[in-house]
Amino acid sequence: MTGARHNLAFLVCYLPILEEGEKHVGKLQPLSGVTGEGLPAFVGRVADLVREARAAEPAPEAFVVFRPVAEGFRVERADDGGWVVVGREAERAVALSDLTNPEALAFAQHRLARLGVDRALARAGVRAGDTVHIGKLSFDYEPDEQVTR
Secondary structure: OOHHHHHHHHHHHHHHHHHHHHHHHOOOOOOOOOOOOOHHHHHHHHHHHHHHHHHHOOOOOOOOOOOOOOOOOEEEEOOOOOEEEEOHHHHHHHHOOOOOOHHHHHHHHHHHHHHOHHHHHHHHOOOOOOEEEEOOEEEEOOOOOOOOO
């Protein structure tokens, strides 16, 4: 269907909706995206409605500002005499890896080193053989010779 037939079919199909719309918004005007007929009036009316709606809204009393919490980690003494690394990034580094796979284990170790966990453990006083807990992972600490205190 093209041209006048299409427009007539459109009007017949949507006539009940158009009649209902007139009750709520007033007289309906012809509008054409192809020829531009009625567009300036339509855009002006929509702008007026938006301005009216914004003016009817109450002014906000206060603003809530959400700021992300600084990421990082900390090393604490555990109840069992070992050490606990607490922090989302460090815990994710071990939780998202299959540590039974040597490549995944090496990747997790690299991520922890990049975060500075090795250096933080050394600064906290962790010694070779001490138990370290990161999330659900527990291991015996082996210092890296390259890590300086």
